Structures are given as structure tokens and as C-alpha cells.
Amino acid sequence: MIDALNRALRKVPTWPLYLAALLPPAWYFYAAVTGRLGIDPVKAMEHKIGLLGLQILIASLCVTPLRKYLGLNLLKFRRALGLIAFFYIALHLLVWIVLDVQIPSQIIADIYKRPYITIGMAGFALMIPLAATSYNAAIRKLGKNWRRLHKLVYPAVLLGGVHFVMLRKGWQIEPLAYLLIAVLVLLVRFPRKVPQKRFRMS
Template sequence: MDRLNRFARRIPTWPLYLGALIPPAWYFYAGVSGQLGVDPVKAMEHKIGLLGLQVLIASLCITPLRRYAGLNLIKFRRALGLIAFFYIVLHLLVWIVLDVQIPSQIIADIYKRPYITIGMAAFVLMIPLAATSYNAAIRRLGRNWRRLHWLVYPAVVLGGVHFVMLRKGWQLEPLLYLGGIALLLVLRLPSAARKRSRGVIPQQSRG
């Protein structure tokens, strides 16, 4: 594990950002070339949204991996969070620009369809997280930066609920995602309680 951690410290974060461009580019190409079925816009919308949820869940795995397995990937957490936000923005843009297209219908859907309302709430919660994920904001906010970034937890839960409701009925795949999110949050509880009792504010990655 020490060798893995030393190797991880030598890996820069910028390849993650470049690699993040590949999946949506592929989905767009597959859509225009007829490889995404009879409704390529819906398929692209769902695939990119699921990718955003997957990357957001991956960012939540970093702390349990360090705590329980000794694998320190903390330097990649910010990149994963920003990539997840990027995918969710693309998911939203595909829905607005390519799917619904009509502004009045978009507003009506947000108010009338609960799964869209919940998904939009998750997106809104992620906006301040993405907007403050740079070193100057971390320094300026100080202790409040940590408190602000607790918004990731309700955001990911809402994202999981959005996925469950989107699939309609009790399908196994979205329930597994929601269960995984719940497990990751439970794994954080004992340590979070100890830190609050000690008044400790953990250091955040600046990588």
C-alpha cells in the first residue's frame, strides 16, 4: 500500500480532466452515427447523467479508502468532484437543448415532475461546491469552506433518488446505487462525530 501511495503522489491530476472529455465526446459521436438506438438524445442524456453520478460516488469513496484500506487518493478528490459537476452540467444541457427545447416546458417539467425537481435540486446544491473548488476560495472561506462542502452529501443522495425515480418502479440498478451512497455516508459517520467532538477541522487537498 505504501508503494501504491507513493505512485499515486507522482501522478498529476490533469490527465483526469483530459480523460473526462472522452466519454461525452464518444456518446455524441455514437448518437449522431446511430449507435444509441431509436432515441439517441434520451440515451445520451441518461448515459451522461449516470456518468456524473458514478464519478460523484467515486469522489465519496476516497475517504473510506484512506481510512479503512490505507490508500491515499485525496489529491484526486477535487478533480473528481469537478468532473462530476461537468458531466451533470452536460446532462442538463442535453435535456434542455436537445430534448425538451421549449423554455416554458422546461419550467413546467421542473415544477410538475418530482424526479426532475429532485435532480435540479441536486444540481443547484453542487453549484457552490464547484464555484469554490479552487485554492483562493478555500483560503478566503477558511473553516466555512469545509461546512459549505458538506452540501455534497445531500446532493449525492438527491442524485441517487433522482436515478431511482427516473427508472420508474423498483429496479435493481438504481437501488444499488442508492444503497451504495447510503453505505458510503454511514462509513463517514463515526469519524465525523469524533472530529466534531474534538473540534478538529481536517485539512483539505489543494491538489
């Protein structure tokens, strides 16, 4: 079953993912303009797009465990998922800057004074070099350093989860669930090795 699915997935191109990624933000923008996102459509759009980014980022980190434990090979889609996650998070930030706060001095003040914004910006900053080196020429040029650099995604997803928890203010179930899922995915990616005991022959 898994082998048949893997063979089918090998025939699926990655470019439709990039096109499909444009649909949710376009819908949220339309919904905001037409009054379908409540009394504060900008905030609603900002939060929904940011949550999408966190969801896709976590999904990209699930690729390796799915292959390791279930045999499901989604490696060809991992780069696309990572770039789409970065796109959503960048768009989330853009909505906050352009449509929400708008005042440059206030934006800078918020980054320094509000911890959840500081943490969110730190997570986004970690993702910039990942997106900037997600093409074949950079992979070849960086060699082994490319894998080391892309481990920045681990603290980035944790910072994203913490940002979500702090944004909601208080211990709410949904953001805590996302943070817990992010932690569990990272733990599954790096299972603890149990040292084997050596027995001496008497």
C-alpha cells in the same frame, strides 16, 4: 504494498483526469449522431452522461473511507473527481434542455410538475457552490466555512440517487443499487460512535 502505491500516486498529476473526462461525452455524442444509441439517441446520451456524473460523485466520496480504512491516499484526486462529476451532471442537464425538451416554457413546467426532475435540479443546485469554490483562493478565503459548505455534497449525492430511482419508474435493481451504495458510502464516512460505559468503583 499500500505505501508503495501511495508513493507512486503522489507522482501522478491530476490534469490527465480532466482530459480523460472529455472522452466519454465525446464518444456518446458521436454514437448518437451515427445511430449507435438506439431509437432515441438523445435520451440515451442524456441518461448515460447523467449516470457517469453519479458514478464519479460517489467515487469522490469514497476517497476518505479508502484512506481511513485501507490507507490508500487519493486525496489529491478528490477535487478533480468532484469537478468532473459536476461537469457530467451539468452536461446531462444541458442535453436535456437543449436537445431533449428545447421549449423554455416546457422546461420550467417540467421542473415544477415532475418530482424526479425537481429533485434532480435540487441536487444540481447544491453542487453549484461546491464547483464555484473548488479552487485554492476560495479555500483560503472561506477557511473553516469551506469544509462546512462542501458538506452539501452529501444531500446532493442522495438526491442524485433518488432522482435516478424515480426516473426509471418502478423498483428497478440498478437505480436502487446506486442509491444503496451512496447511502452506504455516507454511513462509512460517518461511523456511529458507541458511548463508553463508565464504571464506578464501589
